[in-house]
Amino acid sequence: MTTTRTLGRGGMAVSADTPEYARRALTASxxxxxxxxxxxxxxxxxxADPDRAVELRDAREGxxxxxxxxxxxxSTDDPERAAVFAEGPHRAAVQHTLNVLQEAPRTLALCERLEPASVNRGPLAMGLLAGRRGGTLEAGDIRSRPLPAWLPGYAPDGSGADPRWPARIDAVRDVLTSGGRTLAQGALAWLWARSPRTVPIPGFRTVAQxxxxxxxxEKGPLTAGQLAEIDRLLGR
Incomplete structure (x- = not known):
C-alpha cells in the first residue's frame, strides 16, 4: 500500500515512497x-515496492x-526488501523484529553476508520478555487497544497477553535467567549470542528498566549450548 503525505509549501501531496518525499522529509527533520x-x-x-526501493536507495546515496x-x-521484516538497501555502498542497518520467540534466520543471514547491522525491533516482545504477564494496562498503552497484525503476543481485543506466549517464555525462563540475569537481560543475551551483527533496541518506561x-x-551473551537448549525447549 502506498502512503501519501502532505509536505511542503502549498500543501502539495507527495507519495511517501518517492525520492522527492525523502528529500523533503530529511530537510524538514x-x-x-x-x-x-x-x-x-x-x-x-x-x-515499499522493491523496484521503487532501488530509487529510494539511490536517493540516499545522493x-x-x-x-x-x-x-x-x-525497517522491514522482509529479507528480500532489506537486501535492496543492504546492497548499497553506504547501507548500515536493517531494522527488523527479532527476539527469543520470533526468529528471523533469513534476515540474519543477509546481515551476516552483506554486513549491515541487525537492529532488533521488539527484543523484549513488547514487555513479555521483561516479565509482563498481562492484566490491567494503563490508558494509552498500545497493548490495551485492538492490535495490528505486526504486534503479536497480545490478545487482538486488547485484553492482555495471549496465554500461549507466557507459556513459551516459562519454558525457557531458567535458561534466560542463568548467571544471575533478569528475564529481560537474558532476552538481550540471547540476541547477542544469536548473531554478532545484532543491536537490540529495548524499550523502557523507568530509569530502573x-x-x-x-x-x-556486563553479563555478556548466552553460550552456544544455551542457544541450542532454548531451540530444543521451543521445539524448533
Whole structure:
C-alpha cells in the first residue's frame, strides 16, 4: 500500500515512497533538529515496492554524497526488501523484529553476508520478555487497544497477553535467567549470542528498566549450548 503525505509549501501531496518525499522529509527533520546531517536515515515503509526501493536507495546515496546523511537502512521484516538497501555502498542497518520467540534466520543471514547491522525491533516482545504477564494496562498503552497484525503476543481485543506466549517464555525462563540475569537481560543475551551483527533496541518506561537493560552488557551473551537448549525447549 502506498502512503501519501502532505509536505511542503502549498500543501502539495507527495507519495511517501518517492525520492522527492525523502528529500523533503530529511530537510524538514534537519531543520527541526538544528543540525546539518543525520548519522542513520531509515526508511520506515516496510512494504515499499522493491523496484521503487532501488530509487529510494539511490536517493540516499545522493544524500550521503551531499553530506546530509552518513548512512542509511530500511525497517522491514522482509529479507528480500532489506537486501535492496543492504546492497548499497553506504547501507548500515536493517531494522527488523527479532527476539527469543520470533526468529528471523533469513534476515540474519543477509546481515551476516552483506554486513549491515541487525537492529532488533521488539527484543523484549513488547514487555513479555521483561516479565509482563498481562492484566490491567494503563490508558494509552498500545497493548490495551485492538492490535495490528505486526504486534503479536497480545490478545487482538486488547485484553492482555495471549496465554500461549507466557507459556513459551516459562519454558525457557531458567535458561534466560542463568548467571544471575533478569528475564529481560537474558532476552538481550540471547540476541547477542544469536548473531554478532545484532543491536537490540529495548524499550523502557523507568530509569530502573533502562539500568536493567544496560546491565545485560556486563553479563555478556548466552553460550552456544544455551542457544541450542532454548531451540530444543521451543521445539524448533
Amino acid at each position: 534537519l531543520r527541526r533538529l538544528g543540525t546539518d546531517h543525520v548519522d542513520l536515515y531509515r526508511l520506515h515503509i516496510s512494504d 544524500f550521503v554524497r551531499e553530506g546530509l546523511v552518513r548512512a542509511y537502512g530500511w 533502562a539500568e536493567e537493560n544496560a546491565g545485560a552488557i
